[in-house]
Amino acid sequence: MTGTEKAAILLLYVGTEATSKVFQHMEDSEIKKISQAMANLGHVTLPVIQEVVEEFTQITNPESGFFSQGDEFVRKILEKALGPQKAEMLLQELSTSNFGDLEDILANMDPKTIANFLSQEHPQTIAVIVAKLRPKQTSEIISHLPQELQAEVVIRIADVDQVSPEILSDIDDVIRKELTAMGGIQRFKVGGVEKVVEMFNHLDRSREKRILDSLDVMNPPLAEAIRKHLFTFDDIFKLDDRTIQGIMREVSNDTLTLAIKASSEEVREKVFRNISSRAAEMIKEDIEVMGPVRLSDVEKAQTEIIKIVRKMEEEGKVVLAGRGADDVLV
Structure with missing residues (x-):
């Protein structure tokens, strides 16, 4: 990976608000390169993300304490928010879990990838799984399902009222194991034009215009795609x-x-x-x-x-x- 690609992955990893603050301290030429790299990333595997974050950690001044004592930091935050007793219970639960709930896993995955994976499942299973997700993500997943499945899944979602905890647990376990086997959990949607648009929406309009004007020369299709999605x-x-x-x-x-x-x-x-x-x-x-x-x-x-x-x-x-x-x- 180039340095620009690593920077793009790291900034996408830390989120839109942090990235917008970083952009405020960078030259327009640097922002243009990173923005273009973000748009071209597509899907990045979890090991690659971890590699970039670890490299950044190593070159960060250790005296700053950045990324240090993460467990202690989490404990203090949870104790402040929930109180010592609830914080301890949550920490114990986290320490005994290999990975998060199925909803948390799917929340970080590309809807198209989820749809391709779930399309092999029974419509009732699909309905139970997507009914637990955010409405926006549910709609995106359904839109990527085969057309002959879409209406059937919607009907079954409407019929899903109460499902026993045992059945939910069994479904979650099976789906998580299948995702793990195919490496699905390790694929996150971190790049693409949508992510770049999110970054632009945190920039002031003058800088936004300068970058887009430059992209008009460097990559006209990308500039056009960003403008189409920007909300002004x-x-x-x-x-x-x-x-x-x-x-x-x-x-x-x-x-x-x-x-x-x-x-x-x-x-x-x-x-x-x-x-x-x-x-x-x-x-x-x-x-x-x-x-x-x-x-x-x-x-x-x-x-x-x-x-x-x-x-x-x-x-x-x-x-x-x-x-x-x-x-x-x-």
Whole structure:
């Protein structure tokens, strides 16, 4: 692996928030290389991830304590969150388990891989397994099942009410053993365009634009794919009025005022239509007396609102489809 590929794997491993903070301290040229590597990674096996993390650990200053005393760190966190008694019980459970629950294993796997694996199982078994997963992941898995199986599994999911713990345990044991035998547990979806898009959604718009402009030259298809999936500030106002009203209730007037300072009249009109008349008048007055503001401040306010929308999506309060496209639905 190249150094860029190792960096891409490590950053994908630590997650979007940490990566966005790292990107803030890097040159655009470095971010471009790593972003392109992320998009090209595809699936990375668990041993490769472990190798990259271990290499990073070895070159990290040992005095910093990074990745050191992991067990003690986990214990302290659990004791603080759960209390000493519950923390000890959970730690004992973790120490006696070879790997996590089936739901935890499947949660980190590519839906297409899961679908290919489960397609060999009885529809009732598939229904019991996917019914325990997050709705979004369940829908993705079903969409990758053979067409003749999809409706049958959906029907059986609707019929799944209560299943005895013994049956659930037996199914989990069989599926985990089969996954282990085929190496399925060791394949995680860590790369691809979707992961790059997640990173971009944590960047300020100026840097996002510079990187995309460079990608237009370096890799036009990748740039186009990223743009298609990005959710922008203007996309918020392609949603229906009721959804916009829900979003506006989560945004402070100061942030909203700054965010729409450079927006079109069409966007402003849609904002004012979906907030109270008193709040609309206050914001209009503030914009008039505000004077010139830095574009970076406007973009920061818009990014803050996008983060609010994404949090609402994670909490199930908003459902976004076709990000960045004209057919965004809720």
